[in-house]
Amino acid sequence: MTIAVCPGSFDPVTLGHLDVIRRAATLFDRVIVVVMINFSKQPAFTVEERVGFIKKITASLPNVEVDAFSGLLADYAAKEDATAIVKGLRVMSDFEYEFQMALTNSSLNPRTETIFLPASIDYMFLSSSMVREVASRGRDVSKFVPAEIAEDIRKKLWK
Numbered sequence: 001m002t003i004a005v006c007p008g009s010f011d012p013v014t015l016g017h018l019d020v021i022r023r024a025a026t027l028f029d030r031v032i033v034v035v036m037i038n039f040s041k042q043p044a045f046t047v048e049e050r051v052g053f054i055k056k057i058t059a060s061l062p063n064v065e066v067d068a069f070s071g072l073l074a075d076y077a078a079k080e081d082a083t084a085i086v087k088g089l090r091v092m093s094d095f096e097y098e099f100q101m102a103l104t105n106s107s108l109n110p111r112t113e114t115i116f117l118p119a120s121i122d123y124m125f126l127s128s129s130m131v132r133e134v135a136s137r138g139r140d141v142s143k144f145v146p147a148e149i150a151e152d153i154r155k156k157l158w159k
């Protein structure tokens with residue numbers, strides 16, 4: 001069985017993330033979307049909220065599961081016996097950091113390969129931070145995140 005891990009902070013999950021998750025789900029038998037808990041970052045949404053949003057929007061994808069983890073991604077991938085870590089790449093500026101992460105992960109866990117999927121053209125400029133900015137001004141974010149979670153995101157961030 002081929003198993004892929006799709007990691008991220010997903011603060012919050014966007015249509016760009018969902019696009020990468022869907023594409024991974026067509027390439028692998030099982031996809032685990034993992035919310036990585038990073039204690040040095042102060043997220044806008046709790047881990048439970050972020051996991052809940054992803055579960056809601058992937059409910060129709062039978063081979064996708066959602067989890068959360070605080071630790072090294074390479075260790076998580078080894079624990080789950082993952083074939084691949086799947087990451088989306090938007091612009092060249094994503095590349096340097098992602099390449100460094102991929103090399104680190106492969107030296108810690110040579111059994112899991114990192115695979116990059118190019119962002120779809122519609123989502124190239126979409127980021128969680130842009131969604132947070134728009135929602136914090138009380139504006140609708142349903143162009144940027146799945147419709148079923150847009151209102152929860154706006155309500156939580158509107159000050």
Ligand code: ADP
Nearest residue numbers: 007008009010016087088089119123126127128
């Ligand atoms: P960000 O980099 O916006 O903080 P995450 O850490 O949650 O987001 O990202 C998880 C993965 O999703 C990363 O590989 C990131 O490059 C990718 N990603 C983020 N936004 C998009 C997008 N709009 N299209 C494709 N991939 C994306």
